[in-house]
Amino acid sequence: MPADRIAAVRARVGARGFSAHVSAAVERQLQRGLLEELLVENERQAGPIPRETHDRAARAFRAAEAPADHETGSPAVESGSAVEEDAWRDRRAG
CATH class of the missing domain: 1.10.287 (Helix Hairpins)
Structure with missing residues (x-):
């Protein structure tokens, strides 16, 4: 991760909240990816x-x-x- 993004996250959540913040962001991104896959599959099946x-x-x-x-x-x-x-x-x- 670029140093400026690490600094921005730490400035927002503090050093102790960094890991939880990054973990939550990764979880959201995974959910979005799964949702996109479901939408594509639904569109393939239903038009x-x-x-x-x-x-x-x-x-x-x-x-x-x-x-x-x-x-x-x-x-x-x-x-x-x-x-x-x-x-x-x-x-x-x-």
């Missing part, structure tokens, strides 16, 4: 998700994130943005 369904789900996720962003004071994530959706579709097609 692509209809555009209308995809758009409805993207709107629902944005709506669900908005209250959480407001509570934490963090800026809204561009989840469901055209750029993000295109990148997701490109990964799935590739």
